Amino acid sequence: MTNGQLHEGESIRVNGASAGVAMAAIxxxxxxxxxxxxxxxxxxxxxxxxSQFGVDAGIDSSRESQVDAVMAATGKRGVDLIIDTVGGPAFEANMDSRAVKGRLVNIARVGSTTAQIDLEKLWLKRLKLIGVTFRTRTEQERLECIQACARDLLPALEAGRLRLPIIAA
Structure with missing residues (x-):
């Protein structure tokens, strides 16, 4: 929420969707x-x-083009925000499937820690790339994250709208 600056009505794509952090993001x-x-x-x-956790469209990346599927789901506009846990192998598709001024928040790199970037795509779409980790945060920054999480998410947790199910393979 904080780093991705997601607003009501914006579109989002979550990579590695069945993992814990990704399911929370969904x-x-x-x-x-x-x-x-x-x-x-x-x-x-x-x-x-x-789908029972709020997914409107699913992309099976082993069978279909990520970019084509995102464009179909967003009326060819692209997504406003991508939450990425994959890293390198998904990076080019992440660049191509974002809307103008789209944001990418990378929270993990399970596929690879490196990728090549086409700076013209970054420039033309005015994209934002955001890296997130707790490893380099100060104690004060960690406290602020916890407070923001409590402020923004406790009502949804109390109402039962957020839960962490286990989805086995």
Whole structure:
């Protein structure tokens, strides 16, 4: 929420959608009124089960073009925000599937820590690349994150709109 600056009505794509952090991102985006909430996974079975958590469209990245599927789901506009846990292998598709002024928040690099960037795409679309980690945050910054999380998410947790289910392979 904080780093991605997601607003109601904006579109979001979450990579590695069945993992814990990604599932939390999906539910938070849905609770905030993001539309569409797009989930990406290499498992069609996992994608089918994610619809109950706020996913509007699923992309099976082992079978279909990520970019084509995002463009179809967003009326060829692209997504406003991508939450990326994959890193390098998804980077080019992440660049190509974002809307003008789209944001990418990278929270993990399970696929690879490196990628090449086409600076013209970054420039023409006025994209933002945002890296997130707790490892380099001060104690004060960590406290501020916890306070923001409590302020923004406790009502949804109390109402049962956010939960962390286990989705097995």
């Amino acid at each position: 539910q938070i985006a849905s609770a905030l009124g993001a539309k569409p909430v797009i989930a990406m996974s290499r498992s069609a079975a996992k994608l089918d089960r994610l």
